[in-house]
Amino acid sequence: MSYYEQLVKHVERSMNRHPSSTVVMDSDTFKVLATGKSAKTLARRLRKVKGAQGIPVVFQRISDNAVWILTQRIP
């Protein structure tokens, strides 16, 4: 299994384990470093995180509901 496939597997597992939080995971060890309800509290926690070996992976659970997205810049 490639590194990317392992990363996807761990991200999906953590999304289901922390369904209503934003999660920060270490990209090397796949350990959850921090969870937070809002981006502000998480940004604060991210600064305090020590011992991370890899790049932080930041994500929230992706909703099963349908998504409609369209954005266009207004000149």
Place this chain on the structure above:
Amino acid sequence: MTLTYPFLAGKPTILVSVECLLSGKTYIIPMLIDTGCDETSFPAHCAATFGHNNNDRRVKKTWCSGVGGRSRSYLHSVQVSLLHPGLARHSIAWTSHLPKAAFIENLHCTFGLLGMDIINEWKSLLLKKTRRGRRIVIRL
């Protein structure tokens, strides 16, 4: 070069590396491949994760529109890179030339949007169904 990614959480979403060009901080973030999106975008609150402040007077502000209506967007200096999907270790396969992305106020989703500004840098994009599940195939 051809990069093949599995869908994430049942959507054409890939994990990408996003680097803040001001601080050098890098994060890996899920991004939806959105051909209906002109500019690569993130929800406005994500700017705080990179240590950016949307209210700083040096931040360029524009307007954008979409399904949710008209919304304020803040331009921040970040660069998107694709992770290599086939190697046994963490590696960057490709980096976009774009030095900025929009952070949109009324974008209430839990991922970033890989828009047409980045998709146009690729040779082709294909969504296909395989025996192992749905895949995103990007030719560079």
